[in-house]
Amino acid sequence: MAALLRFKSPVGRVLPSPPSPTPQNVTTVSNWTLIRRMLGLAWAYRWGCIKVLLLQICLLSFGLMGLGLFGLGVDTIRYHIDPTSKAPEYPLGLQPPADNPAFTVSAIAVSILVLALLRGWLTYVYTLASNYLVQAEIVVDLRAQVYSKLQRISFRFFDSNETGSIINRVTGDVQNVRLFVDGVILQTVVLILSLSVYLFYMLHIHVQLTIACLASTPFLGFLTWIYMGKVRPASLKTRELSDTLVRRLSENIQGIQVVKGFAREAEEIDKFAEANRHVREQQNWTFWLTSVFSPLISFIPQFNMVVLLCYGGYLLTRDPSFTLGQGIIVFAGLLRQFEAQVTNIATIANSAQQSLTGAQRVFEILDAPVDIKSKPDAVRLRRAEGALRFENVSFGYRAEEPVLQDIDFEVPAGSIIAITGATGAGKSTLLSLLPRFYDPDQGRVLLDGVDLRDMEVDDLRHSIGLVFQESFLFSNTVAANIAFGNPKATQEQIERAARIASAHDFIMELPEGYDTILGERGNGLSGGQRQRLAIARAILLDPPILLLDDPTAAIDPETEHEILEAMQSAMQNRTSFVVAHRLSTLRRADRVLVLEHGRIVESGTPDELARTSKLYRAAAKIQIPDEESMRLLGMDLEEVAA
Ligand SMILES: Nc1ncnc2c1ncn2[C@@H]1O[C@H](COP(=O)(O)OP(=O)(O)OP(=O)(O)O)[C@@H](O)[C@H]1O
Ligand SMILES: [Mg+2]
Numbered sequence: 001m002a003a004l005l006r007f008k009s010p011v012g013r014v015l016p017s018p019p020s021p022t023p024q025n026v027t028t029v030s031n032w033t034l035i036r037r038m039l040g041l042a043w044a045y046r047w048g049c050i051k052v053l054l055l056q057i058c059l060l061s062f063g064l065m066g067l068g069l070f071g072l073g074v075d076t077i078r079y080h081i082d083p084t085s086k087a088p089e090y091p092l093g094l095q096p097p098a099d100n101p102a103f104t105v106s107a108i109a110v111s112i113l114v115l116a117l118l119r120g121w122l123t124y125v126y127t128l129a130s131n132y133l134v135q136a137e138i139v140v141d142l143r144a145q146v147y148s149k150l151q152r153i154s155f156r157f158f159d160s161n162e163t164g165s166i167i168n169r170v171t172g173d174v175q176n177v178r179l180f181v182d183g184v185i186l187q188t189v190v191l192i193l194s195l196s197v198y199l200f201y202m203l204h205i206h207v208q209l210t211i212a213c214l215a216s217t218p219f220l221g222f223l224t225w226i227y228m229g230k231v232r233p234a235s236l237k238t239r240e241l242s243d244t245l246v247r248r249l250s251e252n253i254q255g256i257q258v259v260k261g262f263a264r265e266a267e268e269i270d271k272f273a274e275a276n277r278h279v280r281e282q283q284n285w286t287f288w289l290t291s292v293f294s295p296l297i298s299f300i301p302q303f304n305m306v307v308l309l310c311y312g313g314y315l316l317t318r319d320p321s322f323t324l325g326q327g328i329i330v331f332a333g334l335l336r337q338f339e340a341q342v343t344n345i346a347t348i349a350n351s352a353q354q355s356l357t358g359a360q361r362v363f364e365i366l367d368a369p370v371d372i373k374s375k376p377d378a379v380r381l382r383r384a385e386g387a388l389r390f391e392n393v394s395f396g397y398r399a400e401e402p403v404l405q406d407i408d409f410e411v412p413a414g415s416i417i418a419i420t421g422a423t424g425a426g427k428s429t430l431l432s433l434l435p436r437f438y439d440p441d442q443g444r445v446l447l448d449g450v451d452l453r454d455m456e457v458d459d460l461r462h463s464i465g466l467v468f469q470e471s472f473l474f475s476n477t478v479a480a481n482i483a484f485g486n487p488k489a490t491q492e493q494i495e496r497a498a499r500i501a502s503a504h505d506f507i508m509e510l511p512e513g514y515d516t517i518l519g520e521r522g523n524g525l526s527g528g529q530r531q532r533l534a535i536a537r538a539i540l541l542d543p544p545i546l547l548l549d550d551p552t553a554a555i556d557p558e559t560e561h562e563i564l565e566a567m568q569s570a571m572q573n574r575t576s577f578v579v580a581h582r583l584s585t586l587r588r589a590d591r592v593l594v595l596e597h598g599r600i601v602e603s604g605t606p607d608e609l610a611r612t613s614k615l616y617r618a619a620a621k622i623q624i625p626d627e628e629s630m631r632l633l634g635m636d637l638e639e640v641a642a
Pocket of ligand 2: 427428429549
């Protein structure tokens with residue numbers, strides 16, 4: 001039987017995989033704008049940055065002093081062996097005893113050791129300070145900023161960006177932005193400072209030697225520039241592909257029932273493997289770029305050492321003022337440090353690219369317009385009466401596709417409005433205009449005679465209780481879920497709301513009653529139980545307006561009956577909008593609106609519509625028990641009607 005039910009796709013036909021998502025809101029923010037923004041960010045942490053920089057400068061000077069002392073030691077020894085060579089120049093005008101070179105060399109050795117110990121300690125302080133600056137301050141602040149912006153951002157942003165991409169921005173991209181502070185700004189300052197000091201020192205030793213050894217540096221710069229140009233697009237692409245990977249993962253976990261139910265595990269594994277492969281290939285390309293450019297870049301220092309050996313050796317034999325220690329050895333040390341800093345340009349450039357990519361994605365969130373917000377002179381609502389009016393409202397998620405058109409009706413306070421219509425007609429969309437999840441493109445919605453756009457958004461939303469088609473519950477206790485809209489609610493208030501929503505009895509049967517912790521998304525509860533908790537959550541606010549979006553859509557008739565009862569008591573004394581298809585619910589409304597393709601095609605009392613509306617009668621007819629079925633069930637029609 002199972003074999004019969006299993007479909008086989010035609011040989012050779014490959015089902016198309018979903019299109020790879022193109023991120024919406026692709027902004028063309030210039031690099032300069034991004035850099036300016038990130039400089040602004042660094043400015044906010046300037047004291048921490050200055051501290052880290054000062055430590056870096058100390059480290060740099062200690063390193064140089066150690067190197068200078070080493071050269072001095074070598075020259076002291078050499079002078080002792082060959083007194084005809086040039087006498088070493090001691091710093092600070094010191095004149096050590098000429099007859100005891102062992103003492104002088106030991107004193108130099110001890111100084112080098114002390115400097116090394118100091119450097120070790122400073123490195124420790126520096127590492128702590130820089131990690132504190134970036135991880136404990138910048139990243140934490142930035143992550144909090146992005147998260148809090150996400151709470152205020154318009155629904156349109158969530159409509160056009162995927163969950164995986166948004167999560168990646170809060171986690172990964174924020175790290176990339178902080179890289180700009182420690183990996184780019186601080187490193188660049190250190191780079192410029194140290195390059196200048198090294199250069200000055202080298203020129204001080206020998207001008208021509210410096211020119212000869214650094215002649216190849218422009219080539220190093222050129223290579224780095226090419227490398228930068230290639231790595232930036234590659235790293236952007238890698239982030240996009242890893243977004244797709246995260247999307248696949250999260251969809252698979254959320255849809256695991258569908259996957260298993262349709263025995264699609266193998267295909268899902270393949271799809272994930274494919275996404276994984278794309279990320280790997282892209283990363284391989286980036287690694288390849290790095291592995292080609294790194295040896296090229298590191299070849300140049302070797303070449304320079306050869307120049308130093310030849311030209312420096314020549315100078316040593318010809319120029320009596322040029323010494324082995326303070327000349328060649330110190331120069332070699334400086335040259336190595338200089339080139340290390342020059343190759344560091346590539347790392348800094350890479351960090352800059354990475355942080356520009358990250359910044360673009362993070363600032364996209366931070367800059368996303370909050371269309372729905374309170375005006376400065378917004379009207380404060382105490383308690384709304386609940387009289388509503390839609391005035392020629394039109395709305396579409398995308399400009400070219402209107403979803404609602406010319407919606408015009410009025411609802412007196414305290415009445416029940418039922419909305420019915422085919423799937424996709426725009427019922428949920430119509431409800432979503434009331435709490436201002438979206439604003440109408442044309443026309444306006446008025447509550448107690450005031451345009452919703454002129455009201456304080458929080459006040460408006462506190463006046464509205466919402467039960468969605470599918471309710472979302474948080475992984476918290478039952479009580480906390482009911483009290484989500486009002487965390488200060490007392491246990492009595494919570495229980496009262498649960499009783500009105502016919503949820504109290506089943507809650508009491510849960511292992512810990514109201515303190516039972518629900519699984520993620522309310523796992524562990526049936527669909528009907530989840531909806532009743534959602535109704536309790538809406539009722540707890542005691543809102544003057546209640547929106548019930550077809551909460552019985554996915555529920556069996558028995559549970560549906562209970563929910564209808566719960567809804568019935570919840571709607572008492574409030575303006576209620578209920579999206580419904582069942583005659584039993586429609587009949588209880590004061591007025592029914594029939595929606596078709598985003599327009600109200602019929603409206604009236606249930607009785608009027610029962611007489612005049614084809615659509616209404618068609619909907620109703622399906623639910624009137626027919627004689628044949630009743631006979632089969634052994635019931636008679638009068639019994640059902642009663
Ligand atoms: N977030 C969205 N972005 C773009 N289009 C949307 C979005 N939500 C809904 N739509 C589209 O708007 C139209 C109306 O959707 P809506 O959810 O309001 O229908 P509905 O009447 O509530 O249907 P149902 O009875 O199935 O719940 C549909 O064509 C739908 O595809
Ligand atoms: Mg809907």
